[in-house]
Amino acid sequence: MPDEESTSRTAVKTYVPAYQKDAWQSHADELGMSQSEFVRTMVQAGRRHFSEDETVAATRTPQPKPTDGSQTGEGGLADRVRGQLSSAGALTWDELVAALTDDIETRLEDTLDELQEENAIKYSGREGGYTLVEP
Structure with missing residues (x-):
């Protein structure tokens, strides 16, 4: 179990173009998330594509091995679809395409x-x- 110090919150500040902040806010609103929660979730999802930290690995639900040749490994499309659906619930085809190619x-x-x-x-x-x- 993580100690209190490792779970304390701290601010992270970044600068992005206004249009990007607006797009993030709109997407966060669509998902019923605060902008902070949205950015945190997207950063964590993106990090999974590069490398998996111990916390993510320990909490990740094992996925079945593919039988149809689809990509389900780390950063694979199936994992990205699961991630989108787990945070948003039901999404239409167009919403999934937009979320995955945003x-x-x-x-x-x-x-x-x-x-x-x-x-x-x-x-x-x-x-x-x-x-x-x-x-």
């Missing part, structure tokens, strides 16, 4: 910006899109 445009834009800053890619109107920068 941040892809922002992530892509951020990645493209980073790659352009590193001079690894460039946007070329002449070539009709992004291209690799030749060394």
Whole structure:
């Protein structure tokens, strides 16, 4: 059992664009969550994709082995669907698609910006899109 010090609460502060905060608040409202609860839940869900800490591993319900070839391992689509449904209850097809792909445009834009800053890619109107920068 965790000791009192390890379960005490502390604030975490971050800065995001206003449109992103608004989107998070809207999504939190749809799920009946506070914004803090929403961000905390999404961060924990995202962390599972990268590595599983002892607390998550100890509380995780073992999933049956796939028999149909579907991806159910750590960070797999089946796990992500289960996570969305466990926090939201019932979701329509469109709501599930939105929840699972919610941040892809922002992530892509951020990645493209980073790659352009590193001079690894460039946007070329002449070539009709992004291209690799030749060394």
